[in-house]
């Protein structure tokens with residue numbers, strides 16, 4: 001056994017910092033906070049200009065020769081500076097899916113466009129009446145000559161503000177069993193019948209409801225087979241959960257809070273870290289963070305060995321999201337009254353980072369597979385317990 | 396990075412599972428109560444060289460590493476084997492890691508060979524008495540910190556100097572713990588002053604690391620017992636294992652088990668590689684495995700319903716030990732706090748970690 005994690009990006013970090021110094025504008029962070037849109041078009045254009053989006057892709061689909069390690073290091077550096085690019089993450093999931101299930105023509109059209117930064121795709125799976133039970137989608141797509149007509153509504157279509165497309169899950173056979181009548185479409189935004197309304201969240205992120213009223217798309221918009229959407233979703237979900245990101249916990253709340261507690265004194269002169277109850281909670285955070293890191297490594301290790309990303313990813317996501325919610329709640333308690341101060345408020349401990357991250361942690365147990373759904377998956381697939389929900393093909 | 400056991404380690408793991416599965420079935424565990432010691436199983440474990448598996452070969456041990464030792468502890472925990480494997484391994488490691496001049500060679504050699512069962516008292520002695528020593532009721536040799544001295548005391552004439560602590564019921568974990576007098580028998584000073592404190596601190600952390608591995612084994616078996624039960628018991632016309640509450644608690648336990656196991660192995664790997672973070676990882680592994688084993692055993696017992704409370708079902712064997720084993724090292728809350736201070740504040744392992752040490756200074760934040 002060897003738990004030493006090779007730092008494959010180490011060689012690229014300095015160059016990535018230089019790239020960010022030369023290109024990243026601090027006002028973009030403020031703009032993302034203000035607009036709540038987790039994708040900045042100017043930044044994305046620069047990623048495209050310097051070939052960062054095309055890194056690691058095959059030349060026939062528009063791939064370039066920038067090292068994927070460098071691209072990854074730049075993305076990490078931008079994340080470190082407080083920028084999100086969720087729209088690129090969802091686009092990556094979509095083009096990876098197209099690479100697996102698309103026609104050659106689709107691959108040659110959509111993938112290069114995405115790598116040039118021109119195509120950005122949001123995910124349109126959830127609906128007003130279905131989220132966890134994603135296969136219950138009611139949006140319809142009906143054949144119309146060579147193309148399709150789409151009608152329905154999607155909820156939480158994140159970053160659609162700036163996306164050129166939405167990857168829409170639609171029902172193509174209303175008479176088939178629930179999982180058997182679905183298909184996926186890459187629907188352009190800004191076409192007649194498409195409408196978007198903002199949804200504001202308590203984390204500051206602004207996501208969207210998107211509406212489709214008689215939206216016509218060509219046959220080439222259908223990704224994968226007709227009524228084979230559930231299998232396409234399985235590919236897409238592997239990319240969603242498989243994008244193994246132990247880094248989510250590597251933000252190192254314990255370290256940040258520990259440093260704060262070590263440097264900060266209470267009015268009676270005692271360090272916060274000398275308060276046994278505060279120290280105990282910080283110690284728990286450190287342990288949970290290490291466990292999260294290991295579960296993330298475990299998932300990546302299994303995936304790298306060619307295993308199907310399976311229950312490891314589910315466990316990892318369940319553990320870190322549940323743990324980080326506990327931790328941020330404890331962190332605010334330890335900060336005391338100042339814990340309520342928002343980022344940039346005068347006197348906010350650590351510039352309000354704890355308050356901001358407390359808000360952000362709330363949604364982590366809901367999206368990307370709600371905790372209850374993940375526990376069901378572990379119970380069935382890992383522990384072999386009987387399925388507790390109505391079976392597939394049910395109503 | 397490589398998160399798999401080597402082929403040799405896998406083979407060892409299978410051998411250990413076989414051995415403990417065959418030699419320490421629940422009937423044997425029950426038969427060894429209340430004392431919690433099975434002399435014949437201990438002879439067999441010694442015969443396999445388990446308590447000195449990680450002692451260098453030139454000192455008479457098995458020459459394996461910390462991961463192999465952790466695997467042995469895990470297998471013993473998995474079958475709640477009534478043998479002081481963890482204690483003897485910690486003591487043997489301590490004896491051979493001290494400067495040779497400080498330890499009479501026959502003492503180390505007899506311990507490593509298994510002629511003497513040795514243990515380490517986890518807390519500094521209270522006067523001449525080491526309190527609640529793990530394996531204290533059965534060990535021939537106790538290593539204890541008395542003041543600034545690290546002593547090895549060999550019990551005289553088979554009396555063991557043990558003060559029995561059995562009440563009307565066995566102790567919670569049916570463990571052979573006992574108070575040991577340090578002024579009876581033959582005492583050797585192994586180290587003094589800072590060296591003594593440091594050596595004792597290392598041994599206690601080693602005990603925590605191996606106990607973490609043992610508790611990962613306890614958690615694994617407790618989960619298995621729970622799963623076995625809920626897959627057959629019916630209520631309201633259906634299997635209780637199909638109820639979501641039952642499933643979800645077991646899913647959380649299964650997730651924590653993976654974490655506990657990985658963390659115990661990581662801590663063993665780090666100790667073997669002599670990494671600076673090894674001590675913190677050992678502490679983390681201990682804390683996480685303690686919580687995981689107890690929660691899993693307690694969920695599993697709960698899902699047995701009333702039968703879980705009876706002595707007839709095996710889950711109680713695991714439940715009691717999951718609580719009792721780690722308790723010998725004291726209150727976890729204090730250990731978490733000490734860990735945080737070690738990582739983010741003052742140096743750790745000095746043996747003093749009360750809050751009063753924080754010297755007052757200028758306040759940098761009024762609210763705190």
Ligand SMILES: Cc1cc2nc3c(=O)[nH]c(=O)nc-3n(C[C@H](O)[C@H](O)[C@H](O)COP(=O)(O)OP(=O)(O)OC[C@H]3O[C@@H](n4cnc5c(N)ncnc54)[C@H](O)[C@@H]3O)c2cc1C
Pocket residue numbers: 122123124125126129130131132133155156157158159201205207363366367368369370371372373376389639
């Ligand atoms: C900020 C944000 C961004 C998002 N971005 C996107 C996006 O870009 N694209 C997209 O398609 N979707 C997106 N989502 C939607 C997200 O995927 C869903 O919110 C999620 O799948 C949960 O679905 P739901 O909200 O309909 O809740 P529901 O499915 O109605 O669940 C409600 C509650 O019931 C519980 N529950 C559900 N099923 C079970 C069960 N079988 N057993 C026990 N309990 C159960 C859930 O755990 C939850 O606590 C986003 C959501 C948010 C909040």
